[in-house]
Amino acid sequence: MANTYNPYENMLQVLEQAAGTLGLAKDDYEALKYPERELKVSIPVRMDDGSIKVFEGYRVQHSSARGPCKGGLRFHPKVDIDEVKALAAWMSLKCAVANIPYGGAKGAVKIDPRSVSKGELERITRRFTVQIMPIIGPQVDIPAPDVGSNAEMMAWVMDTYSMFEGHAVPGVVTGKPLEVGGSEGRGAATGRGIMLAARQLMRRLGKELAGQRVAVQGMGNVGATTALILAEEGCKIMAVADVSGGLKTDKPEGLNMPAIYKHCYEDRKFLDTYEEEGTVRCSGNDVLTADVDLLVPAALENQLTAANAADVKAPCIVEGANGPTTVEADEIFAKMGKYVVPDILANSGGVVVSYFEWVQNNEGLYWTEEEVNAKLAESMSRAFDEVWNMAEKHNSTLRLGANMIALSRLVAARKIRGFFP
Numbered sequence: 001m002a003n004t005y006n007p008y009e010n011m012l013q014v015l016e017q018a019a020g021t022l023g024l025a026k027d028d029y030e031a032l033k034y035p036e037r038e039l040k041v042s043i044p045v046r047m048d049d050g051s052i053k054v055f056e057g058y059r060v061q062h063s064s065a066r067g068p069c070k071g072g073l074r075f076h077p078k079v080d081i082d083e084v085k086a087l088a089a090w091m092s093l094k095c096a097v098a099n100i101p102y103g104g105a106k107g108a109v110k111i112d113p114r115s116v117s118k119g120e121l122e123r124i125t126r127r128f129t130v131q132i133m134p135i136i137g138p139q140v141d142i143p144a145p146d147v148g149s150n151a152e153m154m155a156w157v158m159d160t161y162s163m164f165e166g167h168a169v170p171g172v173v174t175g176k177p178l179e180v181g182g183s184e185g186r187g188a189a190t191g192r193g194i195m196l197a198a199r200q201l202m203r204r205l206g207k208e209l210a211g212q213r214v215a216v217q218g219m220g221n222v223g224a225t226t227a228l229i230l231a232e233e234g235c236k237i238m239a240v241a242d243v244s245g246g247l248k249t250d251k252p253e254g255l256n257m258p259a260i261y262k263h264c265y266e267d268r269k270f271l272d273t274y275e276e277e278g279t280v281r282c283s284g285n286d287v288l289t290a291d292v293d294l295l296v297p298a299a300l301e302n303q304l305t306a307a308n309a310a311d312v313k314a315p316c317i318v319e320g321a322n323g324p325t326t327v328e329a330d331e332i333f334a335k336m337g338k339y340v341v342p343d344i345l346a347n348s349g350g351v352v353v354s355y356f357e358w359v360q361n362n363e364g365l366y367w368t369e370e371e372v373n374a375k376l377a378e379s380m381s382r383a384f385d386e387v388w389n390m391a392e393k394h395n396s397t398l399r400l401g402a403n404m405i406a407l408s409r410l411v412a413a414r415k416i417r418g419f420f421p
């Protein structure tokens with residue numbers, strides 16, 4: 001089958017559905033179907049061997065209706081403009097669901113960050129920062145980590161921007177190391193938020209989170225941290241996958257998650273070199289279709305599709321990745337009676353704590369990890385209840401409920417601001 005999946009089309013279909021259910025007039029949301037700004041840059045860099053290589057980068061700003069644009073920087077060899085556009089729009093929707101005063105954006109560099117030296121990666125990141133500098137800033141557009149980028153790279157972005165301003169500007173980027181104005185709790189925030197979303201879902205279903213059997217796809221920051229926190233909360237992690245394949249177990253206690261977290265996330269090694277007694281190697285798809293209570297897809301878009309949705313056994317899915325489920329797969333899940341906590345709610349803990357980080361940067365006053373985690377829990381719980389109630393009111397999926405809330409907030413902001421000129 002030819003791969004015709006286009007994440008931007010996927011986003012638009014859900015948006016139209018939400019607008020239809022809300023009974024919005026076409027004019028109310030027409031502007032939201034287009035990103036406000038798309039910037040494509042070339043990034044010429046001197047490599048360690050003395051040669052010059054030119055990389056491709058993007059920054060897409062979807063909406064600034066509710067505040068400065070906000071969203072991560074993805075470093076991945078397969079990114080393209082439609083993916084970045086979709087990811088930017090999902091950020092607008094996510095910030096609206098979380099009800100934080102931001103619009104949405106996303107950036108990307110087309111590169112496998114593992115294929116270059118650290119010095120090369122730093123030069124690429126810094127040159128990319130300069131190329132997008134005309135459109136970023138602490139009140140304009142605030143990048144953060146995403147797939148393939150991390151806190152250290154955010155420090156390079158912050159330093160580069162600050163060099164041009166002539167003073168430290170910590171608020172230009174979030175997800176920074178603590179030493180340069182990062183927030184306590186930001187590194188684990190997305191995973192913690194996913195755990196909180198899963199716990200809320202279980203409560204609604206009259207179940208405890210502890211004891212649930214879980215499969216997680218993706219062992220980057222989001223997947224590894226989510227699995228570790230879920231294990232700490234008493235879940236049994238029965239199967240995990242990364243790009244090298246999957247690993248599963250029948251052991252009642254599940255996989256040794258602290259060991260896997262260290263191997264994959266801290267030591268940056270792949271799962272295929274991890275050894276644990278009582279485990280079996282399997283494919284990534286076997287992990288998505290594992291016989292568990294809860295599935296957390298925490299890798300990339302387009303993982304749960306018409307091709308494998310009917311085989312998914314988990315009755316509950318909490319989306320760690322952005323856009324892991326296609327519209328077709330969603331319809332299949334709805335027919336099967338599954339609960340899907342959508343990306344724009346489930347993984348919003350990252351950007352919520354990014355917002356906390358930016359507030360702390362602006363105030364110059366820093367919070368403890370307990371304060372950050374308590375505020376995150378409060379925010380996730382409010383957003384979850386709002387989405388649940390909206391879905392109940394319209395007898396819809398949670399995804400449609402979340403998109404309705406986001407869309408109505410975006411449309412309200414645009415209406416009240418009016419159209420310029």
Ligand code: GLU
Pocket residue numbers: 070071072073094142143144145146147174175322347348350351352354
């Ligand atoms: N990249 C993360 C996301 O997709 C975090 C974005 C941010 O903190 O700005 O939500």
